[in-house]
């Protein structure tokens with residue numbers, strides 16, 4: 001049997017307690033029956049409807065037992081594969097973080113270089129060279 005491909009429209013159409021899909025690592029699961037049994041409560045799952053729940057799922061550090069439940073609820077692969085479906089705000093924040101890290105790594109070069117320059121400048125002016 002060919003694996004079904006779930007589109008973003010399918011994902012968004014199934015986010016009520018009557019029918020609920022969740023997207024984790026490029027795979028879509030039908031958790032309708034599981035929501036009420038979820039040890040972490042229904043609300044946290046309901047909050048992930050229509051979007052990529054990978055981060056939320058991984059952040060909790062779910063056990064192997066929790067992961068073993070997933071195949072039984074498998075619906076199909078998400079159309080975008082492993083592509084992350086981030087909200088605009090999350091994407092903007094990610095790029096800000098990347099920018100800050102880059103700025104930090106530039107400083108790592110310039111601070112020691114600046115200190116070295118200051119040292120040789122000082123030696124030059126004090127005639128110690």
Ligand code: HEM
Pocket residue numbers: 022029031038039040041044045048053056057060061062063064065066067069070
């Ligand atoms: C189909 C997806 C999911 C399955 C099968 C699942 C399954 C489970 C299971 C079995 C536990 C008990 C502890 C463990 O074995 O790790 C658990 C706990 C928990 N889950 Fe999920 N979960 C799912 C999705 C989510 C999502 C999307 C969130 C969102 C944040 C979430 C949040 C939590 C939290 C906070 C706990 C801890 C509850 C506690 O220790 O009091 N889960 N989950």
